[in-house]
Amino acid sequence: MTGIRVAGAMAPGRVQLIGCGPGSADLLTLRAARLIAEADVLVVDRLVGDSVLAHARADAIVIPVGKEAGGPSTSQDDINRILVREALKGQVVARLKGGDGFVFGRAAEEIAAVRAAGIEVEIVPGITAAHACAASIALPLTLRESVRQFSLVTGATADGEIDLDWTALAAPHQAFAIYMGVRTARTLRQKLLAAGALPSMPVVVVENGTRDNERAVATTLADLTDAIRAFGIGGPAIIFGNLAWSEANLTMPDKVHVYRASPDQSSERTLSVSAPDTL
Numbered sequence: 001m002t003g004i005r006v007a008g009a010m011a012p013g014r015v016q017l018i019g020c021g022p023g024s025a026d027l028l029t030l031r032a033a034r035l036i037a038e039a040d041v042l043v044v045d046r047l048v049g050d051s052v053l054a055h056a057r058a059d060a061i062v063i064p065v066g067k068e069a070g071g072p073s074t075s076q077d078d079i080n081r082i083l084v085r086e087a088l089k090g091q092v093v094a095r096l097k098g099g100d101g102f103v104f105g106r107a108a109e110e111i112a113a114v115r116a117a118g119i120e121v122e123i124v125p126g127i128t129a130a131h132a133c134a135a136s137i138a139l140p141l142t143l144r145e146s147v148r149q150f151s152l153v154t155g156a157t158a159d160g161e162i163d164l165d166w167t168a169l170a171a172p173h174q175a176f177a178i179y180m181g182v183r184t185a186r187t188l189r190q191k192l193l194a195a196g197a198l199p200s201m202p203v204v205v206v207e208n209g210t211r212d213n214e215r216a217v218a219t220t221l222a223d224l225t226d227a228i229r230a231f232g233i234g235g236p237a238i239i240f241g242n243l244a245w246s247e248a249n250l251t252m253p254d255k256v257h258v259y260r261a262s263p264d265q266s267s268e269r270t271l272s273v274s275a276p277d278t279l
Ligand SMILES: C[S@@+](CC[C@H](N)C(=O)[O-])C[C@H]1O[C@@H](n2cnc3c(N)ncnc32)[C@H](O)[C@@H]1O
Pocket: 022, 023, 047, 097, 098, 099, 100, 101, 102, 103, 104, 105, 127, 128, 129, 130, 133, 178, 179, 180, 181, 206, 207, 208, 209, 210, 211, 235, 236, 237, 238
C-alpha cells in the first residue's frame, strides 16, 4: 500500500484510468503496463483479459466490475463508489477498461466522480476496438479520395432507442464502425436501408478482434443479420460499414469469411469461406 499518512489521516491515493486495448497481450501500451504494475488495486472491466492482469503485482487487489449487455453487472454508481472508496484509503487504483476509456467507455462519469472527491485522475489512452479490428483484417478506415469521413457509433443505448443520424451514415463515401451492434443488427440494418443506404453496401463484422478466437465476416448490408446468425456471432464485435478492400486496391485477407445470400433472396443461403474480394 502506497498511501502517505498526514497528521494522523491517510492522504488520498490516486486513480489511473487505463485503456487496455482490444485484448491481444501485446497491444497494451508501455505506459499502461508500467502503471498496472505499480497499482495497489485494479478495478477491472469484463473485456480486459488475463494477459493484461499478468502485469499486476502479485499482492494487488483485483475487483472485477464487468458489465455484460443483458447480463449481470455492477452499476456505474457502484463502480464510481469503489474507485473513490479505494483511493480514499490511500491506494493507487488502476481502473482498467477495454480498448480506450474515452470511446464508449463511460470514462466521463468516473472522472467526474473521482475528481468530485478531491482525488487526482490520470488518463492513459488505449487502442480502441475499431482501430484494432481494422488493422487485424488490413481494412483502411479512411481513403484519400473516397472515404473522408469515418464515424464511431454505438448500436446500444441506455433507453433502448437507437438515435443516430441514419441519413448521414447511409450517404455514399461515409464509413462507420458500430460498437455493441450485434444484438441490434436487425434494427440497424432496417434504419440504414430506410435512410437510403444501398442493400449492397459492404459490411464487415469482426468478432473478438486481435484475440486468439478472432473471426471476421464480409457481407452486405442486406445480408447483415443473416450473416450474424449463420456464423453465430455473439460479440464482442465491430460492424464496419461502407469500407471495402477493393476500394483501397487491396485484397481481402484469407482469414476473412464471406457471407452472401443466394441471388434470388430465397431461404437458401450461400456460405462461402475465404472467397475472392469483390465486396
Ligand atoms: C462498452 S464498449 C467498450 C469499447 C472500448 N472502450 C473500446 O474503445 O474499444 C464494448 C464494445 O466494444 C467492442 N469491442 C471491444 N473489444 C472488442 C474486440 N476485441 N473485438 C471486437 N469488438 C470489440 C464491441 O462492440 C463491444 O460490444
